[in-house]
Amino acid sequence: MKAEFRNHGILKLFLVAIFLFLNNNVGLAQRKSWTDAEFKTALKNAYEKFKDYKEGANANYIPELDKVDPELFGLAIVTTDGKIFTEGNISTEVSIQSISKVFTMAKVIEDSGSDEILEKVGVDATGMVFNSIIAIELNQGKEINPLVNPGAIATTSLINGDTYEEKWNLIKTTFDDFAGRKLNIDQPVYESEAATNQRNQAIAMLLNAYERMYFDPAEATDIYTKQCAIAVNVKDLATMASTFANGGTNPVTKKKVVSYQTVAHVIPVMATAGLYDDSGQWIYNVGLPGKSGVGGGIIAFYPGQFGIAVISPRLDAAGNSVRAQESIKNIVAELGSNPFYVQPRK
Numbered sequence: 556m557k558a559e560f561r562n563h564g565i566l567k568l569f570l571v572a573i574f575l576f577l578n579n580n581v582g583l584a585q586r587k588s589w590t591d592a593e594f595k596t597a598l599k600n601a602y603e604k605f606k607d608y609k610e611g612a613n614a615n616y617i618p619e620l621d622k623v624d625p626e627l628f629g630l631a632i633v634t635t636d637g638k639i640f641t642e643g644n645i646s647t648e649v650s651i652q653s654i655s656k657v658f659t660m661a662k663v664i665e666d667s668g669s670d671e672i673l674e675k676v677g678v679d680a681t682g683m684v685f686n687s688i689i690a691i692e693l694n695q696g697k698e699i700n701p702l703v704n705p706g707a708i709a710t711t712s713l714i715n716g717d718t719y720e721e722k723w724n725l726i727k728t729t730f731d732d733f734a735g736r737k738l739n740i741d742q743p744v745y746e747s748e749a750a751t752n753q754r755n756q757a758i759a760m761l762l763n764a765y766e767r768m769y770f771d772p773a774e775a776t777d778i779y780t781k782q783c784a785i786a787v788n789v790k791d792l793a794t795m796a797s798t799f800a801n802g803g804t805n806p807v808t809k810k811k812v813v814s815y816q817t818v819a820h821v822i823p824v825m826a827t828a829g830l831y832d833d834s835g836q837w838i839y840n841v842g843l844p845g846k847s848g849v850g851g852g853i854i855a856f857y858p859g860q861f862g863i864a865v866i867s868p869r870l871d872a873a874g875n876s877v878r879a880q881e882s883i884k885n886i887v888a889e890l891g892s893n894p895f896y897v898q899p900r901k
């Protein structure tokens with residue numbers, strides 16, 4: 556009897572110790588894993604909540620973008636262990652537009668080192684509209700970043716290769732590797748933008764005058780325009796985002812596209828300039844590095860965990876999809892996946 560009682564006592568002590576241990580560790584842990592059902596439900600809830608949302612308007616300064624169905628609404632999450640969750644329209648492709656800028660930036664850092672961007676382009680948020688000429692003038696072409704048009708065209712000019720074809724081919728294969736499949740060009744969008752992008756041509760010439768353009772400015776602008784016309788669906792975008800989340804290795808194909816050190820240099824610029832002059836509001840609300848494009852896509856990712864993408868063409872005044880911002884905000888809140896949520900130590 557006595558021995559049995561003592562055994563129970565030891566068992567109780569053991570259970571209390573386990574409880575205290577788990578409780579402490581749960582207290583320390585940030586939320587870093589979710590069930591498949593949680594991902595699916597978060598996507599579905601955002602879709603249901605925003606499916607009738609109509610705020611904003613398609614971009615129309617590129618005439619072809621005005622023709623895209625404004626109702627298009629697709630959402631996807633790709634985890635760093637390669638699971639894919641989708642909701643809404645997942646097959647329709649849109650032009651990647653400014654989201655392209657982060658992948659070209661990554662490729663330049665990967666091939667030429669992080670100082671190349673730091674010294675030849677800059678990594679500071681301009682706080683101005685993405686095609687601002689004043690932003691160039693203020694600092695004679697310095698103090699900009701690869702995610703606004705001037706810095707992006709300069710970044711494209713820094714891609715390895717002596718000719719237009721060599722640079723373009725390297726960009727295209729890099730994008731294919733990020734997405735894990737061969738992507739196409741939206742030819743009508745490319746031609747539409749090439750015929751109307753006098754402002755970008757002027758930006759490239761102005762940077763050239765300040766010796767901050769590293770290839771023929773007209774050709775660099777054309778390669779940049781083509782890179783913006785690469786066609787992607789929402790699953791492609793989420794896979795590309797998840798490749799960043801997974802330290803530069805595509806979580807589905809397992810191919811290393813860039814190093815994790817390269818990704819670590821891309822993240823801060825996305826966090827401070829990914830949504831242009833609204834980047835502060837974005838990171839304040841969502842906590843994840845993100846990037847938008849005037850084609851209607853937005854990507855974001857939780858380093859180490861997952862990439863997320865939403866496509867919805869109606870934009871706000873800053874050029875960011877309204878419904879994509881709202882959806883990602885909703886999903887992040889529901890999953891508790893803001894990496895700045897740190898529970899205090901007990």
Ligand code: DON
Pocket residue numbers: 652653654685686704748755780783847848849850873874875
């Ligand atoms: O150069 C442009 O104006 C477009 N190809 C890309 C701009 C863009 O996507 C800005 N994004 N929100």
